[in-house]
Amino acid sequence: MIRIRGIMWITLLVSAPLFSDEVTSFAYRDDLDPSLVRSGYEWLTKESKALQDDEFENPGWLWVEHGRQLFVSDSGESSCASCHQTSDSMFSSSATRFPRWSDSQQTLINLEGQINQCRELRMARGSLALESPEMLSLTAFISQLARGQPVNVPLTEEVKPFWQAGRDYFFRRKGQMNLACSQCHDERAGQRLRGDLISQGHPNGFPLYRYEWQSLGSLHRRLQDCDAGIRAEPQALGSEIYLSVELYLAWRARGLTLESPAIRR
Numbered sequence: 001m002i003r004i005r006g007i008m009w010i011t012l013l014v015s016a017p018l019f020s021d022e023v024t025s026f027a028y029r030d031d032l033d034p035s036l037v038r039s040g041y042e043w044l045t046k047e048s049k050a051l052q053d054d055e056f057e058n059p060g061w062l063w064v065e066h067g068r069q070l071f072v073s074d075s076g077e078s079s080c081a082s083c084h085q086t087s088d089s090m091f092s093s094s095a096t097r098f099p100r101w102s103d104s105q106q107t108l109i110n111l112e113g114q115i116n117q118c119r120e121l122r123m124a125r126g127s128l129a130l131e132s133p134e135m136l137s138l139t140a141f142i143s144q145l146a147r148g149q150p151v152n153v154p155l156t157e158e159v160k161p162f163w164q165a166g167r168d169y170f171f172r173r174k175g176q177m178n179l180a181c182s183q184c185h186d187e188r189a190g191q192r193l194r195g196d197l198i199s200q201g202h203p204n205g206f207p208l209y210r211y212e213w214q215s216l217g218s219l220h221r222r223l224q225d226c227d228a229g230i231r232a233e234p235q236a237l238g239s240e241i242y243l244s245v246e247l248y249l250a251w252r253a254r255g256l257t258l259e260s261p262a263i264r265r
Helices: 002-015 046-053 061-072 111-121 133-145 162-172 182-186 220-229 240-252
Strands: 101-102 107-109 207-210 215-217 262-264
Touching: 002 111, 046 262, 061 133, 101 111, 107 111, 107 240, 111 133, 133 182, 133 215, 220 240
Parallel strands: 207 262
Antiparallel strands: 101 107, 207 215
């Protein structure tokens, strides 16, 4: 079965053009004019845009509501609300500043890492598994509190080595198909890959609901899918390299507003 699928995949590549120039592409450089940076929302169909915009129809809000409940009362003696109130001004923008440097851990952490750090150090609770319903719900809830605020990750001296590692990964060819992230999301953004429009690959909608998954998912899950799609070895969720890629992508998307829970194909 695997061999047959492989043959079918090769046949598809030979029999049909992989990319189409039907839509104008946008080259991307690190110094690209911010006015040319476009959210994945702009590549959606009008039906998908309407679904994302409707809080009653967008399935991602189910995770947001669950996250709200976990934030206030997390089946234990302490919860996030024991220290934080969602009315605090910090929550109107905190999700826009991840990944960031953690002084206590002396490394780069994302929002998931911050949640687990709080649980372990301040709440004496166990960490949540990445991609678990609880983690996705909490990240969705906290992210939507900053919905509409621009991505603004601080590129401090401590995180610059991670930024460079993430940038290198984005531009490096890898896998059996010998492709780099930049070849799709820089060189061919706006073109078609079979029936789909290729976006610029910005992370401002995560965690988001993806039709392919029929569920909410994190950016790291999407990175795993992309690596698997080019026949490269996917990295572990929460790995240092994916954290570095997340930092580079967030920096690359600076100025775009947070949309979580977004809808994507």
